[in-house]
Amino acid sequence: MQDVAPRDYRDAMACLGAAVSIVTTDGSAGRAGFTASAICSVTDDPPTLLVCINRGSSAYASVTRNKVVCVNVLSARHEQLSRLFGGKVPAEERFAAAAWSTLATGAPVLTDCAAAFDCRIADVVNVGTHDVLFCQIVALQRSGCTDNLIYFGRAYHAVGVTNSAEAGPESAVGRS
Numbered sequence: 001m002q003d004v005a006p007r008d009y010r011d012a013m014a015c016l017g018a019a020v021s022i023v024t025t026d027g028s029a030g031r032a033g034f035t036a037s038a039i040c041s042v043t044d045d046p047p048t049l050l051v052c053i054n055r056g057s058s059a060y061a062s063v064t065r066n067k068v069v070c071v072n073v074l075s076a077r078h079e080q081l082s083r084l085f086g087g088k089v090p091a092e093e094r095f096a097a098a099a100w101s102t103l104a105t106g107a108p109v110l111t112d113c114a115a116a117f118d119c120r121i122a123d124v125v126n127v128g129t130h131d132v133l134f135c136q137i138v139a140l141q142r143s144g145c146t147d148n149l150i151y152f153g154r155a156y157h158a159v160g161v162t163n164s165a166e167a168g169p170e171s172a173v174g175r176s
């Protein structure tokens with residue numbers, strides 16, 4: 001079988017559009033957060049999603065020691081916030097740029113995000129440079145669900161719907 005170079009892999013992955021989230025944590029190992037697109041739903045019973053985190057990122061130690069995260073799904077208006085959480089900016093400066101609350105775990109919840117999944121980390125699998133975090137949802141919050149920030153072709157894009165009736169009204173479930 002022929003090896004594929006990391007650069008060729010990333011060039012192809014740049015053709016796969018993905019929703020952008022800010023993954024946050026807080027607890028005895030400190031508050032931290034990073035921009036993430038490697039997130040997907042695993043199962044609805046028990047409600048579980050996965051997050052891939054680079055072990056070299058500044059948030060890694062806090063995330064894995066606190067064992068809780070909140071996945072804050074971004075709306076189109078959050079592009080600048082996504083850039084801040086995308087690296088090389090001190091954690092305090094990242095969090096100072098937006099309003100945050102908490103649900104059950106204490107991980108920061110972005111007040112006006114499209115949806116927030118408050119999770120405890122149930123399992124971790126090491127793969128190459130990243131850890132895959134299997135995150136069990138213990139509380140959630142969602143908005144009117146009208147638009148998302150998407151990363152595609154190494155650039156940010158907005159995707160939205162004009163009729164959000166199916167998404168339902170704003171709600172919170174499992175708030176402590």
Ligand SMILES: NC(=O)c1ccc[n+]([C@@H]2O[C@H](COP(=O)([O-])OP(=O)(O)OC[C@H]3O[C@@H](n4cnc5c(N)ncnc54)[C@H](O)[C@@H]3O)[C@@H](O)[C@H]2O)c1
Pocket residue numbers: 009010011013014037038052054129151154155
């Ligand atoms: N999954 C990730 O860790 C991930 C995803 C997107 C962007 N990034 C980071 O954001 C920065 C800007 O990226 P870019 O889109 O301009 O160019 P890029 O060539 O670094 O990324 C292109 C695509 O490849 C994938 N990718 C990038 N780095 C990866 C990694 N280390 N592991 C697994 N998949 C990866 C992503 O799907 C990304 O959209 C880079 O530093 C990149 O490492 C990381």
Ligand SMILES: Cc1cc2c(cc1C)N(C[C@H](O)[C@H](O)[C@H](O)COP(=O)(O)O)c1[nH]c(=O)[nH]c(=O)c1N2
Pocket residue numbers: 020033034035036037038039052053054056057058059082085086087088089151
């Ligand atoms: C659009 C987009 C998407 C992602 C990222 C970046 C950007 C711009 N980054 C990289 C991540 O945000 C960045 O490496 C961290 O913020 C770490 O940087 P610091 O070590 O904190 O400076 C990223 N990192 C990661 O571990 N998993 C991911 O899914 C993603 N996805």
